[in-house]
Amino acid sequence: MAEGREAPRPAATVMLAVEDLARHFDVSRPLLQRLLAGEGRRSLKAVDGVSFEIPRGTTLSLVGESGCGKSTVARLVVGLYPPSRGGIRFDGLPLEQARADAAQRRRMQMIFQDPYASLNPRWRVLDIIAEPIRAFGLVSGAAAQRARVAELLTQVGLSPLDGEKFPHEFSGGQRQRISIARALSSHPEFLVCDEPTSALDVSVQAQILNLMKDLQARLGLTYLFISHNLAVVRQVSDQIGVMYLGRLVELAEAETLFTAPRHPYTRALMEAIPDLEMTGRQRIPVGGEVPSPIDPPPGCPFHPRCPLVADRCRREMPLLLPPRSQVGTVVACHAVEEGRDPPPAPAGGDQRIGTTATAL
Amino acid sequence: MPAAAPITGPVLSVRDLRVQFPTRRGVLTALDGVSFDIAPGEVLGVVGESGAGKSMTGAAIIGLLEPPGRIAGGEIRLQGERIDTLPQDRLRRIRGRQIGAIFQDPLTTLNPLYTVGRQLIETMQAHLGLSDREARQRAIGWLEMVGIPAAAQRVDSYPHEFSGGMRQRVVISLALCAEPILVVADEPTTALDVSIQAQIIALLKRLAREKGTAMMLVTHDMGVIAETADRVAVMYAGRVAEIGPVRAVVKAPKHPYSAGLMASIPPLDRKVAHLSGIEGAMPRLSAIPPGCAFNPRCPHVFDRCRHERPELIETGSTRAACWLYDPASEKQAPELLRHG
Ligand SMILES: Nc1ncnc2c1ncn2[C@@H]1O[C@H](COP(=O)(O)OP(=O)(O)OP(=O)(O)O)[C@@H](O)[C@H]1O
Ligand SMILES: Nc1ncnc2c1ncn2[C@@H]1O[C@H](COP(=O)(O)OP(=O)(O)OP(=O)(O)O)[C@@H](O)[C@H]1O
Ligand code: SF4
Ligand code: SF4
Ligand SMILES: [Mg+2]
Numbered sequence: 001m002a003e004g005r006e007a008p009r010p011a012a013t014v015m016l017a018v019e020d021l022a023r024h025f026d027v028s029r030p031l032l033q034r035l036l037a038g039e040g041r042r043s044l045k046a047v048d049g050v051s052f053e054i055p056r057g058t059t060l061s062l063v064g065e066s067g068c069g070k071s072t073v074a075r076l077v078v079g080l081y082p083p084s085r086g087g088i089r090f091d092g093l094p095l096e097q098a099r100a101d102a103a104q105r106r107r108m109q110m111i112f113q114d115p116y117a118s119l120n121p122r123w124r125v126l127d128i129i130a131e132p133i134r135a136f137g138l139v140s141g142a143a144a145q146r147a148r149v150a151e152l153l154t155q156v157g158l159s160p161l162d163g164e165k166f167p168h169e170f171s172g173g174q175r176q177r178i179s180i181a182r183a184l185s186s187h188p189e190f191l192v193c194d195e196p197t198s199a200l201d202v203s204v205q206a207q208i209l210n211l212m213k214d215l216q217a218r219l220g221l222t223y224l225f226i227s228h229n230l231a232v233v234r235q236v237s238d239q240i241g242v243m244y245l246g247r248l249v250e251l252a253e254a255e256t257l258f259t260a261p262r263h264p265y266t267r268a269l270m271e272a273i274p275d276l277e278m279t280g281r282q283r284i285p286v287g288g289e290v291p292s293p294i295d296p297p298p299g300c301p302f303h304p305r306c307p308l309v310a311d312r313c314r315r316e317m318p319l320l321l322p323p324r325s326q327v328g329t330v331v332a333c334h335a336v337e338e339g340r341d342p343p344p345a346p347a348g349g350d351q352r353i354g355t356t357a358t359a360l
Numbered sequence: 361m362p363a364a365a366p367i368t369g370p371v372l373s374v375r376d377l378r379v380q381f382p383t384r385r386g387v388l389t390a391l392d393g394v395s396f397d398i399a400p401g402e403v404l405g406v407v408g409e410s411g412a413g414k415s416m417t418g419a420a421i422i423g424l425l426e427p428p429g430r431i432a433g434g435e436i437r438l439q440g441e442r443i444d445t446l447p448q449d450r451l452r453r454i455r456g457r458q459i460g461a462i463f464q465d466p467l468t469t470l471n472p473l474y475t476v477g478r479q480l481i482e483t484m485q486a487h488l489g490l491s492d493r494e495a496r497q498r499a500i501g502w503l504e505m506v507g508i509p510a511a512a513q514r515v516d517s518y519p520h521e522f523s524g525g526m527r528q529r530v531v532i533s534l535a536l537c538a539e540p541i542l543v544v545a546d547e548p549t550t551a552l553d554v555s556i557q558a559q560i561i562a563l564l565k566r567l568a569r570e571k572g573t574a575m576m577l578v579t580h581d582m583g584v585i586a587e588t589a590d591r592v593a594v595m596y597a598g599r600v601a602e603i604g605p606v607r608a609v610v611k612a613p614k615h616p617y618s619a620g621l622m623a624s625i626p627p628l629d630r631k632v633a634h635l636s637g638i639e640g641a642m643p644r645l646s647a648i649p650p651g652c653a654f655n656p657r658c659p660h661v662f663d664r665c666r667h668e669r670p671e672l673i674e675t676g677s678t679r680a681a682c683w684l685y686d687p688a689s690e691k692q693a694p695e696l697l698r699h700g
């Protein structure tokens with residue numbers, strides 16, 4: 001397993017360990033079209049060699065451009081896709097082994113990015129939320145099950161009476177809360193949250209984030225968290241991984257990532273955060289073309305857009321390494337490794353104090 | 361500017377809109393007296409509590425309320441012409457040509473059986489009468505404009521082969537490609553990273569400025585609102601709680617609900633132990649309290665709020681549905697609210 005860059009921990013403190021994880025999709029056109037155009041099979045490397053560990057009771061967040069592979073990592077981690085390469089360990093067990101055992105499966109749940117697609121439209125909310133409770137035989141008796149569902153609905157800011165309704169009778173954010181209640185119903189210890197609050201208004205979002213933090217403090221839950229909203233990410237994370245084109249380009253303690261972002265892409269993302277203060281500051285979108293994941297650039301995948309690009313970057317893929325004089329961070333960048341990047345500066349600078357922010 | 365027929369009044373005018381749902385347990389009123397206008401080239405941001413009726417307002421405007429939901433009162437005018445009373449087939453034509461809709465849920469808008477290119481091409485051909493080649497060229501152009509990499513290669517992909525954010529961008533290009541005069545956008549940038557988001561917002565603003573497109577932009581993202589909207593409407597429990605210029609509503613909200621909402625925005629510059637929110641939850645539609653719907657959660661509640669329902673009242677910088685701003689009330693807005 002990935003041992004190494006940080007102080008070694010006893011194995012049991014790591015809830016999820018991902019080692020050189022990859023998932024490639026075949027995106028070839030149909031055979032006939034391929035023959036006519038004289039082209040071969042094409043594969044899309046949605047995730048390509050990602051490694052991280054999440055210590056029990058902590059939160060690791062993944063951020064990065066749309067399409068960089070965050071949801072694919074999430075789906076791999078809960079076993080919805082088989083990996084093309086690499087390994088996943090859940091609480092010390094290989095994932096296939098954990099998924100084969102109902103007692104282990106109960107311990108991991110996922111909140112999906114798309115709350116519409118993940119709720120069965122023909123079931124009442126009560127049954128949707130109770131389904132894991134029944135499947136794992138957690139609470140017996142209809143009355144006790146109802147009471148548990150009522151408690152969960154209240155926790156996510158809905159009413160126990162809402163259990164009688166069907167998903168289509170709810171707004172987008174209300175459906176997202178139903179899927180959160182469902183994910184919590186089996187008392188999971190590890191939760192994969194793919195954009196759990198992006199459909200919620202900020203006051204309900206605050207309630208849900210407070211609930212998640214509270215559960216973590218009381219019950220030691222472990223989270224893999226995905227969000228475009230950097231302010232939200234800052235509130236919940238212990239570690240943050242920045243992904244670009246299927247790879248991690250920076251992995252750091254959360255506060256370090258905000259106070260001293262190192263990778264040129266991480267820095268560019270921070271510049272692109274919208275300005276709530278209405279200072280008239282122009283957002284600087286990350287320049288250049290978003291590269292195609294089917295045909296990634298050689299060398300460092302960020303090189304066509306990078307202000308620090310040098311010859312070496314066009315040839316050689318940078319490895320995730322700790323930069324000089326900075327513990328707890330790993331960065332995949334030649335400029336950082338060579339020490340020719342500008343000194344780290346906090347995200348956003350002071351004109352952005354108190355901003356919200358959407359998104360990465 | 362293209363020489364469109366000179367528009368004098370607002371592009372969209374919504375007056376006293378009521379939407380109801382007959383259910384087994386009686387009639388639910390989801391929207392109750394919603395009014396606003398959107399001028400040519402203007403972006404109206406709509407924010408508010410989850411379940412407040414933002415998507416419902418959008419659905420009523422584009423004539424896509426899901427049955428048994430129905431418009432029970434009020435009127436909706438597009439360039440002065442009533443569209444809420446039109447027969448389905450006429451409305452469908454207007455919707456395709458004059459109103460572009462971006463839904464909250466990208467999967468229901470996209471047909472999973474057709475490639476994204478085919479969906480764009482068919483939409484443009486239905487409304488703009490283009491040749492096959494021209495339409496395909498434009499489809500690729502639209503995918504590029506919304507930031508899909510290698511658009512020429514991916515135009516023949518199916519929706520499920522795209523990530524969440526990429527599908528969202530396809531939906532955006534579908535809504536814009538027929539060059540509508542009104543765009544109703546429900547959470548258009550929620551699934552997008554900040555960089556793509558900046559690009560989409562720039563695109564929407566350019567359309568508003570250059571083509572005079574009017575836009576209703578529903579979003580939870582206050583950063584997007586601050587950057588894009590000219591005016592903002594804050595909704596709560598099926599009504600407009602506050603409406604006014606963006607800076608006033610975001611920086612110095614007058615309605616206690618808007619103030620609580622703005623205070624709930626998580627800070628970017630530090631980690632806090634506990635995020636501030638608004639205590640309690642929005643009432644269910646079947647249990648809206650008498651008087652002001654926000655009264656059980658309001659830190660400033662007083663007697664009048666529990667009996668009489670406030671209409672929008674001039675506050676100086678905005679209009680807010682709150683008795684604190686009625687000079688005749690026994691209680692007046694505290695300094696904190698009055699001056700932001
Ligand atoms: N089933 C699939 N078949 C083909 N390609 C896929 C499939 N699922 C995902 N992809 C591709 O893999 C890449 C990563 O997708 P993924 O959904 O993981 O992105 P993401 O980081 O979650 O993006 P977003 O922020 O937009 O949700 C994208 O280029 C996407 O088009
Ligand atoms: N088919 C239906 N039957 C009964 N009530 C419904 C139905 N569809 C929606 N509602 C209710 O109407 C209200 C308004 O819903 P709407 O989707 O407009 O909310 P919203 O403001 O868009 O919220 P969100 O921010 O969560 O998307 C909600 O309280 C919802 O529960
Ligand atoms: S390796 Fe080179 S191109 Fe890649 S991020 Fe670092 S400096 Fe830029
Ligand atoms: S009318 Fe009363 S209860 Fe309603 S927002 Fe104003 S002060 Fe609060
Ligand atoms: Mg995703």
Ligand SMILES: [Mg+2]
Pocket residue numbers: 171172173414415416464546
């Ligand atoms: Mg909605």
